[in-house]
Amino acid sequence: xxxxxxxxxxxxxxxxxxxxxxxxxxxxxxxxxxxxxxxxxxxxxxxxxxxxxxxxxxxxxxxxxxxxxxxxxxxxxxxxxxxxxxxxxxxxxxxxxxxxxxxxxxxxxxxxxxxxxxxxxxxxxxxxxxxxxxxxxxxxxxxxxxxxxxxxxxxxxxxxxxxxxxxxxxxxxxxxxxxxxxxxxxxxxxxxxxxxxxxxxxxxxxxxxxxxxxxxxxxxxxxxxxxxxxxxxxxxxxxxxxxxxxxxxxxxxxxxxxxxxxxxxxxxxxxxxxxxxxxxxxxxxxxxxxxxxxxxxxxxxxxxxxxxxxxxxxxxxxxxxxxxxxxxxxxxxxxxxxxxxxxxxxxxxxxxxxxxxxxxxxxxxxx
Amino acid sequence: xxxxxxxxxxxxxxxxxxxxxxxxxxxxxxxxxxxxxxxxxxxxxxxxxxxxxxxxxxxxxxxxxxxxxxxxxxxxxxxxxxxxxxxxxxxxxxxxxxxxxxxxxxxxxxxxxxxxxxxxxxxxxxxxxxxxxxxxxxxxxxxxxxxxxxxxxxxxxxxxxxxxxxxxxxxxxxxxxxxxxxxxxxxxxxxxxxxxxxxxxxxxxxxxxxxxxxxx
Numbered sequence: 001x002x003x004x005x006x007x008x009x010x011x012x013x014x015x016x017x018x019x020x021x022x023x024x025x026x027x028x029x030x031x032x033x034x035x036x037x038x039x040x041x042x043x044x045x046x047x048x049x050x051x052x053x054x055x056x057x058x059x060x061x062x063x064x065x066x067x068x069x070x071x072x073x074x075x076x077x078x079x080x081x082x083x084x085x086x087x088x089x090x091x092x093x094x095x096x097x098x099x100x101x102x103x104x105x106x107x108x109x110x111x112x113x114x115x116x117x118x119x120x121x122x123x124x125x126x127x128x129x130x131x132x133x134x135x136x137x138x139x140x141x142x143x144x145x146x147x148x149x150x151x152x153x154x155x156x157x158x159x160x161x162x163x164x165x166x167x168x169x170x171x172x173x174x175x176x177x178x179x180x181x182x183x184x185x186x187x188x189x190x191x192x193x194x195x196x197x198x199x200x201x202x203x204x205x206x207x208x209x210x211x212x213x214x215x216x217x218x219x220x221x222x223x224x225x226x227x228x229x230x231x232x233x234x235x236x237x238x239x240x241x242x243x244x245x246x247x248x249x250x251x252x253x254x255x256x257x258x259x260x261x262x263x264x265x266x267x268x269x270x271x272x273x274x275x276x277x278x279x280x281x282x283x284x285x286x287x288x289x290x291x292x293x294x295x296x297x298x299x300x301x302x303x304x305x306x307x308x309x310x311x312x313x314x315x316x317x318x319x320x321x322x323x324x325x326x327x328x329x330x331x332x333x334x335x336x337x338x339x340x341x342x343x344x345x346x347x348x349x350x351x352x353x354x355x356x357x358x359x360x361x362x363x364x365x366x367x
Numbered sequence: 368x369x370x371x372x373x374x375x376x377x378x379x380x381x382x383x384x385x386x387x388x389x390x391x392x393x394x395x396x397x398x399x400x401x402x403x404x405x406x407x408x409x410x411x412x413x414x415x416x417x418x419x420x421x422x423x424x425x426x427x428x429x430x431x432x433x434x435x436x437x438x439x440x441x442x443x444x445x446x447x448x449x450x451x452x453x454x455x456x457x458x459x460x461x462x463x464x465x466x467x468x469x470x471x472x473x474x475x476x477x478x479x480x481x482x483x484x485x486x487x488x489x490x491x492x493x494x495x496x497x498x499x500x501x502x503x504x505x506x507x508x509x510x511x512x513x514x515x516x517x518x519x520x521x522x523x524x525x526x527x528x529x530x531x532x533x534x535x536x537x538x539x540x541x542x543x544x545x546x547x548x549x550x551x552x553x554x555x556x557x558x559x560x561x562x563x564x565x566x567x568x569x570x571x572x573x574x575x576x577x578x579x580x581x582x583x
Contacts, residue, residue: 055487080489090484094502094579104488106498152488162487 004031005067006160006192007052012061014047014216021047023216024061031159034186034193036207038200040238043213045196049162052194053079066159080104083153083161083191087168090149091137097123097148098133104156122151125189127181143174150182154189161193167202179205180322183252200239205250212238224250225361248326248361256325256357257342257350266293266312270305282339284352285312292341292349318343321350325361328353373548374555381549384537385556391532392560396523399455400516403462407515408508410463411470412496425468432464436522440529454523454531461522462515469511473504506579513568521561534560 007029014022022044029035037045050056051063054075063070070078091100099106101122102115123133126147137145146166153161167175183206186193197203203210204224211221212235220227220235224247227239240246260276262283270283277283282295294312301307318341319331332340338355378385414421434442436457443453477500485499501508527535534557541550 050487053487055483076489076491078489079487084484084487086480086484086487090480090487092481092485092499092503094505103485107488107490107494156489 006031008064010062015059025218032190033208036195036203036210038203039213044216049196053082083158085149085153085163085166087165101152126151142170161191163195249324251325253323253328258352261352272305374551377548377552388534392534396520399458399519402459407463407466408470411467415471415474428464431460436525449530451531454526454529458519465511465514470508473507477503506576517565
């Protein structure tokens with residue numbers, strides 16, 4: 001299946017004098033994906049990013065944004081149509097949070113009313129309170145400022161976001177939180193994001209695809225799993241030992257959540273002929289409110305599929321949907337089971353993760 | 368004490384004259400500061416962009432700044448005669464250095480990351496200047512204007528030498544007529560008003576610095 005391309009680089013180079021900072025890089029970013037550019041310092045990742053919105057003009061090659069060559073576009077218009085988030089956040093200290101979020105709208109002379117509405121909408125989107133709107137950037141913590149930075153980039157409702165080490169300046173705990181929030185946000189906004197980082201773990205975590213740059217050249221490009229399995233010596237060294245394990249640590253468990261879990265209500269019968277029962281050893285008993293009461297091994301059911309309430313075995317210790325595949329596998333090993341229930345603290349039973357699905361992740365990426 | 372008493376007596380006797388010279392003085396200084404800002408701020412911003420021009424202009428203004436005011440008057444009188452115009456020009460020349468220098472420095476020191484992020488969001492050159500650079504440089508620019516204003520206020524005492532009036536009139540006349548009361552009244556008036564002005568502008572400046580104070 002070919003997907004729509006949002007950003008395309010065709011043999012793009014950047015020269016400073018004789019210095020080739022970026023050397024004939026070609027890549028395409030698909031609509032709605034998070035594309036990570038990573039590499040050691042001075043590899044040209046930030047330069048590559050900034051050429052997309054022409055903060056740095058490219059020397060040769062073509063850059064296409066939504067199918068149009070940026071050379072044919074007015075740079076100011078181009079930049080207004082692309083969200084931009086940087087490491088030092090760049091919130092303007094003389095403007096309130098509301099004015100900062102609405103900055104692009106102010107530049108394009110939108111009405112005050114619209115600016116206010118948009119700021120109110122976006123401050124909620126990034127998980128901050130209305131009361132922050134009238135504050136100044138210096139009154140906010142680093143993590144909060146970074147959230148405002150993301151909100152600001154979304155103000156003009158761009159399809160594309162450029163993020164230049166957006167979480168580089170915050171502490172590790174906050175960074176992880178911001179990464180999780182970005183992923184959650186991305187599920188609903190579905191933007192095309194080009195994300196620059198030097199942190200491999202971050203790349204594995206947020207990236208749908210990763211491009212590794214070295215000395216201005218694109219060394220490799222692929223999904224996190226493809227990157228992990230790369231034979232390239234530089235890539236192996238760069239991502240480090242135990243990278244496969246790290247990938248499992250950065251894949252959210254929700255990705256391997258079983259789509260159809262055999263469920264039955266109390267006092268109802270299990271349809272033993274049902275297609276969905278195939279491959280399962282247990283059925284799960286749910287209450288009318290959707291919460292899981294426990295499970296019954298298929299072998300314990302009566303011939304007609306009925307069962308008694310006393311037969312229901314309590315659910316083993318559940319995990320939250322926020323955990324990684326690596327943690328889920330660990331939980332299963334500790335519990336001596338090949339499956340793990342996932343329960344959200346607030347919304348209740350989410351589903352079941354099977355060991356074989358986790359293992360299949362490896363095979364899945366051999367496609 | 369006797370001297371102070373005679374100064375006070377003079378002040379009470381000639382209140383009309385005292386307010387007249389104060390008015391002349393303030394008018395001259397305000398106009399001078401107005402022109403200093405009108406010329407100095409744009410020049411300062413302009414030279415923040417090009418390094419070549421910057422050194423030439425800052426160099427020339429510094430030289431002008433070091434000329435003693437009496438020498439400058441001596442230079443201006445043959446060209447423009449006496450009166451408020453040459454006095455105004457002299458004051459503007461002195462005020463230019465702090466205003467140009469601070470405007471230039473203020474703009475230059477705006478953090479490049481802030482400028483880049485504004486540009487990245489699609490600010491054009493004018494928007495970058497008026498919505499980002501000038502507001503962020505404003506505390507520094509204002510500090511320059513403050514220096515020019517206070518300095519001009521005290522320098523304007525010399526305007527009497529070129530026939531532009533001001534508070535210097537009282538002092539000069541007091542000296543010429545050996546009227547110590549008059550002389551002292553003039554001196555005290557200059558000192559007190561200058562200190563008061565400095566204080567007032569200082570309060571405004573502090574507010575501005577606080578309002579715009581940068582921190583991450």
